[in-house]
Amino acid sequence: MAETATVLVIDDDRDFNTSVRAFLESQGYTVIEATSGHEGLAKLAERKPDAIILDIMMESLTEGYSVSAAIKHQPAYKDCRNIPIVMVSSIQKSPDERFPFSGDVGMIRPDRYLTKPIDFTKLLEILKTVVVR
Amino acid sequence: MTEPGREDTIAVIDDDSAMRLSCKKILSKVGYRVETFEDGAQGLEGVAGLRPALVLVDLKMPGISGMEVIGRVHGIDPQIIVVVITGYATVDTAVEALKRGAYDFLPKPFSPDELRLIVKRGLERRRLTLESLHHEVERALLQRRFVTFVSHQLQTPLVAIHQYLDVMRRLGDRQDARAQQQEWLERCLKRIEEMQALIRDWLTLAKVEGGRLASQQAKVDLQPIVAEALQRHQEVAARQGVSLQAHPSEKDCYVRGDSTSLSVLLDNLLANAIKYNKPGGSVSVSTEVEEGQIVVAVKDTGVGICERHRPFLFDDFFRIPSGEGEKAAGTGLGLPICKKIVAEMGGSIDVESEVNVGSTFRVSLPPYRERAGEGGSRESPK
Numbered sequence: 001m002a003e004t005a006t007v008l009v010i011d012d013d014r015d016f017n018t019s020v021r022a023f024l025e026s027q028g029y030t031v032i033e034a035t036s037g038h039e040g041l042a043k044l045a046e047r048k049p050d051a052i053i054l055d056i057m058m059e060s061l062t063e064g065y066s067v068s069a070a071i072k073h074q075p076a077y078k079d080c081r082n083i084p085i086v087m088v089s090s091i092q093k094s095p096d097e098r099f100p101f102s103g104d105v106g107m108i109r110p111d112r113y114l115t116k117p118i119d120f121t122k123l124l125e126i127l128k129t130v131v132v133r
Numbered sequence: 134m135t136e137p138g139r140e141d142t143i144a145v146i147d148d149d150s151a152m153r154l155s156c157k158k159i160l161s162k163v164g165y166r167v168e169t170f171e172d173g174a175q176g177l178e179g180v181a182g183l184r185p186a187l188v189l190v191d192l193k194m195p196g197i198s199g200m201e202v203i204g205r206v207h208g209i210d211p212q213i214i215v216v217v218i219t220g221y222a223t224v225d226t227a228v229e230a231l232k233r234g235a236y237d238f239l240p241k242p243f244s245p246d247e248l249r250l251i252v253k254r255g256l257e258r259r260r261l262t263l264e265s266l267h268h269e270v271e272r273a274l275l276q277r278r279f280v281t282f283v284s285h286q287l288q289t290p291l292v293a294i295h296q297y298l299d300v301m302r303r304l305g306d307r308q309d310a311r312a313q314q315q316e317w318l319e320r321c322l323k324r325i326e327e328m329q330a331l332i333r334d335w336l337t338l339a340k341v342e343g344g345r346l347a348s349q350q351a352k353v354d355l356q357p358i359v360a361e362a363l364q365r366h367q368e369v370a371a372r373q374g375v376s377l378q379a380h381p382s383e384k385d386c387y388v389r390g391d392s393t394s395l396s397v398l399l400d401n402l403l404a405n406a407i408k409y410n411k412p413g414g415s416v417s418v419s420t421e422v423e424e425g426q427i428v429v430a431v432k433d434t435g436v437g438i439c440e441r442h443r444p445f446l447f448d449d450f451f452r453i454p455s456g457e458g459e460k461a462a463g464t465g466l467g468l469p470i471c472k473k474i475v476a477e478m479g480g481s482i483d484v485e486s487e488v489n490v491g492s493t494f495r496v497s498l499p500p501y502r503e504r505a506g507e508g509g510s511r512e513s514p515k
Contacts, residue, residue, distance in 0.1 A: 015293035015320050022300045022313065057285070090288045116288075117295035120303065 005131045006030045008049035010040035010067065011088070012058040016116070020053065023120050029127070037067040044071070044080055050131045053123075056089040064089070084130035086123070090116040141256055142183055145169045146176030146202060147191040147218065156189060159245040160252060173197025177205050180213070187214040187255050189239075192226060203233040212263060214255040218243075282450055286331055286464075290324035297321050327464075334466040337397060338449075341473040352501045353395065355386040355427060359420055362399035366407060374412035377403075380419035386427045387501035394474045399429070401467040402494050406433035408463070409453075409492070422500070426480075429496045437488040446484065447472045471496075 007029050009017050014035055021031040032049060034040035037058060044052075052071075056064035068085050071077045112126050143165050145156045153169040160167050168183055170176035173196050180188060188206050192199035203215050217230045217238045227238045236255045239248065297317040304310035363377050370377050388395075399418075406416040414434035421428050438446065438453065445451040450465035471494075475482045480498035 013289055013293055015290075015324065016296065018320070019293065019296035019300050019317070022310070022317070023296075023303065026300075026304050026307065026310065090285070090292055116292040117299065120299060 004028055004030045005050040005127070006032060006047065007051050007053060007127065008032045008034065008040065008043055009053045010034045010037065010058075010064075011053070011055035012036060013055075016055070020118065020123075023123075024127075027124060037063050037070075040067060041070060041077070044077060048080060049083060051127055052083055052085045054085055054087050056087055056091070084112065086112040086114060086126055086130075088114045088116055088118060141187070142166045142168065142185040143252065144176065144180050144183060144185040144188045145190075146171075146173060146179075146188065146194070146199070148172055148194045149191065152191065152218070156248065159248050163249055165252070173199070173202050173205075176202060177209070180206055181209050184210060185213060186259055187216065187252060189216050189218060189252075191218045191220075192230065193220050200230060200233060203230060203235050207234050212259060214259050216251055216255055279449060283331070283335055286450070287328055290328050293324050294321045331464045331466075334464040334470065338466050338470050338473065341394070341397075341470060341477065350389055350391060352387050353390050353392055355388055355395065355429065355498075356381050356420055358392050358395045359399060359418055359429065362396060362403055363418060365400065366403045369404075370407050370416065373407055373410065374414075375407050375410045376415045378415055378417040380417060380421075382420045382422060384422045386420050386422065388427050388478065388498045389501045390478045390498075394477070398471050398474045398496065399431075401471050402431040402496075405467060406431050406435065406492075406494075409433065410435040414491075423497075425500065427498045427500050429498075430493055431496075432491065432493040434491040437490055438484065438486040438492055439488050443484075443486075447482075 005028075007024055009020050009031060011017050011020075012035050014033075017033040017035065021033060024031050032043050032047065034043050040052075040054070054064045054067060056062065058064065060066075064087055068087065071080050071083070071085070112130070114122060114126070143160055145153055145167060147153050147156070147169070148171055150171070153171070157167040157169055168179060168185070170179045173190075173194055176188075176190065177197070188202075190199045190202045190206075197205075199217055203217065206213050206215055214236045215234065217227075217235045219226055219230070219238050219240050227240075230238050236258060237251055239251050297320060301310070301314055301317060359381070360379065363379055366377060403416065403418070410416065410433050416431065416433045419430045419432070421430075442451075442453055447468045449469045451468075452463055452465040472482055475496055475498070478498055480496060482494065482496045484492055484494050486492035
């Protein structure tokens with residue numbers, strides 16, 4: 001049987017993490033949780049996931065962007081650069097497709113973006129597309 | 134009224150050279166910087182460059198009239214004070230000038246004192262307007278930030294509840310999901326309670342700020358209010374294994390306020406003292422008269438507050454992170470509410486704390502004093 005895909009969920013609300021985990025596990029995924037960018041990066045070092053779900057607003061308004069920038073640029077995470085990142089936020093994407101706060105923090109465009117509450121069907125579709133298994 | 138600072142520039146626009154000289158002399162003598170212009174056109178150019186605080190302009194000039202200058206100066210900067218100098222001070226001319234936006238008019242001939250006085254008053258008016266504009270902008274920003282914050286705080290639990298319910302809906306029949314559903318439902322209820330607490334505190338804060346929490350300010354005996362507050366918290370303290378101790382004063386402790394606000398104040402302080410305490414710990418509430426002030430001290434044997442967090446303690450929504458990425462339960466509005474209530478009563482609140490030893494919050498209130506015309510009314514019992 002094929003090894004299950006692993007998803008790392010980074011969000012400061014543990015109920016968000018729990019509900020995402022419950023759903024993804026029911027679909028056969030293995031889920032790792034983290035409640036801060038810091039913890040998320042530590043978990044990343046322990047075990048490479050196949051995808052990352054990352055909240056934008058945690059400790060600071062744009063912490064998610066800082067974390068994704070670290071993953072994409074810092075040498076410590078060079079093995080993780082190609083891991084697809086799905087960023088999530090309760091803020092709607094603006095009509096012209098610009099990501100929340102993207103004007104302020106000169107940033108990394110996330111691979112995918114989902115608004116909260118997550119549409120689990122869309123999440124599954126995205127994971128099926130980006131996770132190479 | 135404060136004396137003018139050297140940063141107050143005054144522009145004088147008058148075709149009469151003697152008048153220009155005279156105004157310059159009179160005003161520079163008391164420290165203003167004065168620039169003069171001989172006609173409306175040059176005057177407006179000068180004002181655009183100088184951005185003076187005040188403009189003195191003669192109504193009767195060839196070319197652009199003084200009357201027209203008023204509007205044009207305000208086109209450059211609406212906060213510039215314009216005083217018109219009138220030769221034939223008929224009521225009509227003066228009224229017309231005021232209608233056009235002049236602050237005041239000065240009929241010729243005028244004395245040096247009259248000139249200085251009108252300038253002083255004009256500048257004071259300007260200072261007050263600028264100050265209140267600044268406050269308005271600041272308040273609007275704070276308001277918007279507060280609203281953004283609160284809406285985010287309400288959104289977060291709604292997201293959690295939505296996702297739990299969605300998972301339950303999708304996985305309802307499955308055996309493995311059934312087992313966990315109890316827990317998820319508990320979490321949904323918990324998050325709903327949190328939202329209700331937030332809304333409640335938010336409204337309390339709004340009421341305190343709008344002066345609507347108190348229906349009347351009267352002579353209030355603090356001690357029974359403290360005693361009642363302690364009663365209200367007995368159960369939750371017992372559950373946490375924390376003992377409550379009262380140390381009332383033998384002296385009278387009357388303050389000017391209302392029992393509702395004081396109850397809210399004490400509830401918030403007691404709730405914190407119990408929440409941040411250790412099992413087996415204690416909370417002691419003392420009331421005392423110190424140096425003429427009524428002081429209520431709420432002392433706990435809790436986790437204490439570190440220096441790093443101290444400056445933010447009374448900020449809206451600040452909560453001490455309790456580690457592991459989970460913010461402490463609570464709305465973060467308790468202390469800001471206390472601060473506002475205390476401020477409304479003309480008192481002060483401060484804290485002494487030592488990490489792992491405990492914190493003492495001290496509220497200092499002015500004692501009740503009768504005001505002229507009052508008959509020493511006591512707040513009517515509810």
